[in-house]
Amino acid sequence: MNKQDFPIFAAYPDTVYLDSAATAQKPQCVMDAVAQYYAAENANPLRGLYDLSVRATDAYENARTAVRDFIHAASKREIIFTRNATESLNLVAYSWGRETLCRHDEILVAVSEHHSNLVPWQIVSQKTGARLRFLECDKTGTYTEAMLRNALTPQTKIFAIAQISNVFGILNPIREFAEICHKNDTLIVCDGTQSVPHLPVDVQALDVDFLAFSGHKMYAPMGIGVLYGKRELLEQMPPFLSGGEMIEYVQRESATYAELPHKFEAGTVNVGGAVGLHAAIDYINRIGFDKIQQHENRLTALAFEQMREISGVQIIGAPDAAAHHGIITFSVDGVHPHDIAAIFDADRIAVRAGHHCAQPLHQYLGAASTARMSIGLYNDEQDIERFISTLKTVRRRMGYE
């Protein structure tokens, strides 16, 4: 579907790209939008008093409006542009966490979290004395409402969890989790990196307090990301970075800060990236999530059902394809994941191998590392066929059988 929109596949017609959970390829329309911005609208935004600067400001703020509409936020002021989801989550940890938490408080982190939603909380815990605790999933990657209720205590101030796990591909019931958290006076910070590119996300319906995601995994350029935060929370939080653009009035010893969202966007911002993200959102909307989900889920099922039949291949996570949302993590008996990835690479198929930035989860699963294939909207049946036919050869090529 839509493979022809992505120039990289014209440059490498032989390559099968199954690593979209790491980063997605970019459609021509995104590249054109970025080039057009730099060709016709570039100036330093938000401060210039001349025509070009106004154009740059408009391009940037129009992108913010597009993001607001895309995730159904109540206000543009709740959309903070960052470099990526990691920076967004660090913003929450540093600005909210370090300011608010103290000894006797607890931070609850899902054990399957990507390092970006774990390590910042480890640091907050070390700096504030707040206790870091883990919500453990079962072997299929499932977290239930009962598990969460049991893990929350009166001291739990924040719960960190991804909407879709980058290892299991499983979709967590974030709306239900948010409700449980809020009854306990606990905030919920959600990593939407693997969900926002693949399914409709409505932050008001989910009622999350914070949502972080990266542009580059949703067909936008690298270097642009988003933090959504509820306005009343963002208003109370101190700036994360400081300097130009985020101030209102500066004296020698002190300064007053700009209003939201600029309070959190210090320094000259990435307008080109924001414009690219805007174009990526328009692209996704033109195709429509109905079609994207139907296509990606069909390919996931096609791969999953065949992988199950290959002897020596173990799928990590839920036993049904519908729970995987384009992400299938697996191992091959007796073969290290790096050798698996090297064999795929020799057949010009890109898959990921390693711990997928989730080392505590791999320790919990008892696996040093795993291999992962992940699907984007540009993949097709031929890609899955090539993947399966190479997977069938892996054990033999490593000297087994």
Add this chain to the structure above:
Amino acid sequence: MNDHFYNEVLIDHNLHPQHLHELPCATCSHAGLNPSCGDEITLHLQLENGIVQSGSYTGVGCAISQASADIMLDLIIGRQKEDALHLAELFKKMIAGEISDDELDELEEAGAFQNVSKMPARVKCAVLAWKTLELLLHENG
């Protein structure tokens, strides 16, 4: 039909390692970690009078890291510490693509890794055992 992904020497040492075991008589051990891959090996040596009397490794990793450790131990057991360090130098030279034919002969079976110099993503896997050996010998000299 031979369609093995790596050469026979490497495949064989990975599937049938001789030196993958504990070493109760070890006089020193050192852990080596390749964080990008998750390869981890611990090298155990029995060093006496500057001679590697016996050795083994434990741990998990990809075929390249495991076979490299096994072949290295084949080469260095029974040798003087200085000879072992000399071979480590040669191995690194080979991976850097700077080795002469005579030097390559000295590496014997370890020459099977010569192609890794063309696989930049796997260099760390191949040199893990050798770098761990260097650290161990320098710490126990």
